Amino acid sequence: MSRIVRSVLALASALLLSLVGTSAVASAHTRTWQLEQFDRTSRMCVLHSNDGRTHSSYFIFVVSGKWTTDLKYGMRDLPPGWTATEAHLPPGSNLHRPDGSIVVNGFVGVQGPTSVPMTTYHAHIWVSDGIVTQTLPTDIVVSTESWVDCMSRA
Numbered sequence: 001m002s003r004i005v006r007s008v009l010a011l012a013s014a015l016l017l018s019l020v021g022t023s024a025v026a027s028a029h030t031r032t033w034q035l036e037q038f039d040r041t042s043r044m045c046v047l048h049s050n051d052g053r054t055h056s057s058y059f060i061f062v063v064s065g066k067w068t069t070d071l072k073y074g075m076r077d078l079p080p081g082w083t084a085t086e087a088h089l090p091p092g093s094n095l096h097r098p099d100g101s102i103v104v105n106g107f108v109g110v111q112g113p114t115s116v117p118m119t120t121y122h123a124h125i126w127v128s129d130g131i132v133t134q135t136l137p138t139d140i141v142v143s144t145e146s147w148v149d150c151m152s153r154a
Contacts, residue, residue, distance in 0.1 A: 033065035035127045035134040036102070042125075042138040045150035049114040056111040059138050060104050061125050066093040073127045075108050079140055082112025089127075110140070118142050 046055045063071060067089070074086035085108055096102045108125055119142060124135040141150055 033063055033067040033071065033127075033129070035125070035136050036062040036064055037136065042136070043151065044110075044138070044140050045145070045147050046114055046140060046142045047147070048116075048118050048142050048144050053114045054111055055114050056109070058107045058109045059125060061106045061108070061127070061136055062094070062102055062104050063089060063106060063127055064094050064096060064102055066095075067091055067129060069129055071127050071129055073106060073108065073125065075110060075123055075125050075138070077121065077123045078110065079112055079116040079121045079123075079142065081116065082110060082140075085109040114142070116142055118144070 042059050042061075044057055044059065059075070061073075068091050070088040070090060072086065072088045075084035078084060087108075089106060094103055094105050106125075106127070110123075121140040121142070123138045123140055125138060126133055126135045128134075141153075143150055145153075
């Protein structure tokens with residue numbers, strides 16, 4: 001019986017030490033930046049076409065706070081055949097002003113064929129410091145509606 005108790009205690013000790021080590025690493029990396037969520041999901045409307053056209057545009061985003069390393073960013077979950085730019089924000093800061101406003105400090109260019117199936121694609125802007133990655137939802141709506149009608153559905 002005492003061997004079982006010793007084995008359980010040894011296993012518990014090993015688990016506790018691994019958790020303490022993980023906590024020390026996590027606390028050494030304190031995130032001081034935040035990918036801001038807009039009041040509503042960013043939306044892009046694309047007129048569907050089978051004539052070989054390509055649609056190009058961009059999404060904007062805001063990173064607030066302070067950071068001491070490059071923040072890499074891009075997009076994922078795009079429509080088939082679409083691509084997005086990937087770039088980085090250099091170390092710096094972007095703080096809210098006393099009136100609550102803040103500078104838009106990021107944009108991601110996207111482009112792709114307008115012949116993709118008509119639907120709403122739920123893409124995501126991502127920003128990462130190499131340890132933490134945050135995402136922001138975006139919608140790419142491919143339809144035959146006019147841009148005004150499509151955007152007013154948001």
